[in-house]
Amino acid sequence: MPAFLTEDxxxxxxxxGPVEGEEWARLLADxxxxxxxxxxxxxxxxxxxSTRSARWDDPTLIEPASNA
Known part of the structure; x- marks a missing residue:
């Protein structure tokens, strides 16, 4: 499961180092x-x-789809 972390x-x-479970759970939730x-x-x-029609570095892959 991914952890969404702020930069800080x-x-x-x-x-x-040692981890305090309850404290980390609260910090991760926030x-x-x-x-x-x-x-x-x-x-x-x-x-x-599609691995055939797109390259992994194609910047258009993260653009919103055009529903035209």
């Missing part, structure tokens, strides 16, 4: 909510799922 929490997440508020969801072109 990412550094703490990557720092080795961080996930803040990150999710900034996400934008939109449909993309079907070529995203």
């Amino acid at each position: 929490l990412a550094a703490d997440w990557l720092t080795p 961080s996930a909510e803040r990150v999710a508020d900034g996400l934008e969801v939109y449909e993309v072109d079907r070529k995203v799922n």
